[in-house]
Amino acid sequence: DGGITQSPKYLFRKEGQNVTLSCEQNLNHDAMYWYRQDPGQGLRLIYYSQIVNDFQKGDIAEGYSVSREKKESFPLTVTSAQKNPTAFYLCASSIPTVGGLNQPQHFGDGTRLSIL
Amino acid sequence: QKEVEQNSGPLSVPEGAIASLNCTYSDRGSQSFFWYRQYSGKSPELIMFIYSNGDKEDGRFTAQLNKASQYVSLLIRDSQPSDSATYLCAVKRGGDNDMRFGAGTRLTVKP
Numbered sequence: 001d002g003g004i005t006q007s008p009k010y011l012f013r014k015e016g017q018n019v020t021l022s023c024e025q026n027l028n029h030d031a032m033y034w035y036r037q038d039p040g041q042g043l044r045l046i047y048y049s050q051i052v053n054d055f056q057k058g059d060i061a062e063g064y065s066v067s068r069e070k071k072e073s074f075p076l077t078v079t080s081a082q083k084n085p086t087a088f089y090l091c092a093s094s095i096p097t098v099g100g101l102n103q104p105q106h107f108g109d110g111t112r113l114s115i116l
Numbered sequence: 117q118k119e120v121e122q123n124s125g126p127l128s129v130p131e132g133a134i135a136s137l138n139c140t141y142s143d144r145g146s147q148s149f150f151w152y153r154q155y156s157g158k159s160p161e162l163i164m165f166i167y168s169n170g171d172k173e174d175g176r177f178t179a180q181l182n183k184a185s186q187y188v189s190l191l192i193r194d195s196q197p198s199d200s201a202t203y204l205c206a207v208k209r210g211g212d213n214d215m216r217f218g219a220g221t222r223l224t225v226k227p
Contacts (some may be wrong), residue, residue, distance in 0.1 A: 042217035042218050042220060043215075043217040044217075058214060090159055090160070101147070101148060101167050102147065102208040104150050105215060107160050110158075110159045
């Protein structure tokens with residue numbers, strides 16, 4: 001079955017540590033996204049990538065880094081510079097705009113990151 | 117002013133009733149509108165999307181869009197307890213790749 005796989009489901013970070021969240025998709029989607037969701041809030045965009053080897057910062061990119069070396073993979077690193085990393089992290093993907101119309105994004109199951 | 121605003125709720129309706137969820141947006145350049153359902157502790161799942169003014173129906177769900185009023189709504193007919201979730205409204209500008217989300221409306225359907 002096609003889908004988006006995020007791992008791990010739960011992750012704990014020690015102070016000063018960098019951690020990497022995995023996102024893999026087999027939907028053949030060109031665009032991939034990372035969002036952060038805090039309790040009672042909507043999703044906020046961290047980074048997105050429209051094509052391999054290219055990515056752009058979203059609204060809250062500080063303290064995060066990404067890479068897009070393969071179409072299927074878009075890992076997110078939460079660096080020690082991110083002082084408040086506890087949140088639910090969601091990866092999404094979509095096909096390109098069709099006929100000028102934006103296509104919906106589809107989400108993985110998410111990773112919950114907490115501070116130890 | 118938030119870019120996408122939703123009443124946080126909770127909105128409570130009895131089983132079998134119509135649930136009406138509302139969303140307003142500030143960017144007049146918005147062209148694509150999406151509704152997602154998010155169960156507690158889970159990721160959002162797409163319910164519907166709409167591009168043109170008017171109504172779009174899919175089963176028990178109807179999305180309504182009024183671009184002049186910058187308003188999009190979701191109606192759920194014959195509400196079921198399994199519809200109890202948070203409903204997220206999301207909006208995209210034409211050509212942009214980032215989606216703007218509202219904070220969501222929590223819906224409870226009581227048996």
